[in-house]
Amino acid sequence: MDIIYLRDLQVDAIIGVWEWERHVRQNLILNLELGADITDAAKSDDLSDTVDYKAVSDRVIEYTKSTEFQLVESLAEKISEIILDEFSVTWVKLTVGKRGVLPEVFEVGIVIERGKKF
Secondary structure: OEEEEEEEEEEEEOOOOOHHHHOOOEEEEEEEEEEEOOHHHHHHOOHHHOOOHHHHHHHHHHHHHOOOOOOHHHHHHHHHHHHHHHOOOOEEEEEEEEEOOOOOOOEEEEEEEEEOOO
């Protein structure tokens, strides 16, 4: 399996359980790893034979900006479902981080993996 990755994708969203978080957009940092077979794309040199990371980025940004989840877990699960359903990947690893939530912690967040990695 080959891995296509997007690092430090930044998007603002309303997310969180605290009252103040329900009234401000917070910057989220997303890292994605997408499992796919890129053999055909390597041979053809054609974008249509691979995962278009611009399309993935646009879709994730569009979706995230339109949501108001309380938990990053819920957001991450839904983004993973979208990627697996809408793009030609068999596996996704997604990190979602929030900065500035806790004064003594630089960043909080989660890492999830979904699909079949082989």
